[in-house]
Amino acid sequence: MTEPTVPPAPAPTPTRLMDELARAAAAYYRQFAAMAAESGLTLMQGKTLSLLREPRSMRSLAELLACDASNITGIVDRLESRGLVRREVDPADRRIKNVLLTEEGEQAVHRIRARVMSGLSGLERLSEEERSSLLALLGRVFPEGAL
Numbered sequence: 001m002t003e004p005t006v007p008p009a010p011a012p013t014p015t016r017l018m019d020e021l022a023r024a025a026a027a028y029y030r031q032f033a034a035m036a037a038e039s040g041l042t043l044m045q046g047k048t049l050s051l052l053r054e055p056r057s058m059r060s061l062a063e064l065l066a067c068d069a070s071n072i073t074g075i076v077d078r079l080e081s082r083g084l085v086r087r088e089v090d091p092a093d094r095r096i097k098n099v100l101l102t103e104e105g106e107q108a109v110h111r112i113r114a115r116v117m118s119g120l121s122g123l124e125r126l127s128e129e130e131r132s133s134l135l136a137l138l139g140r141v142f143p144e145g146a147l
Contacts, residue, residue, distance in 0.1 A: 035115040
């Protein structure tokens with residue numbers, strides 16, 4: 001006697017996917033905020049540090065963080081006072097100030113990321129193929145510069 005075949009589940013709707021992405025983002029930011037707080041940083045300070053893999057202008061940081069430039073000035077001032085970032089004049093345009101991580105800032109970002117990753121073990125359970133697929137799909141849903 002053959003087993004009855006179970007029909008495949010219907011594909012999730014775009015609304016369901018959006019809800020799941022929102023849930024995943026919220027979980028990530030809760031974890032990130034908690035790990036930043038362990039380093040004595042606010043969520044926005046931690047996010048700012050994490051965006052500085054390369055020097056960025058104050059305007060670029062404001063755009064990436066979707067906040068007013070005056071907020072970025074305050075965030076960078078506080079990070080600079082702690083020795084985590086420094087400002088330098090852009091060699092191509094002396095009117096622009098770039099923000100760079102200091103060695104202490106790089107260490108802080110590394111600690112926060114390591115702690116966040118330890119709390120996101122689901123990513124480690126994905127195979128290489130699954131991680132590649134997820135990255136490709138996220139790139140299609142959120143093309144660079146689309147948001």
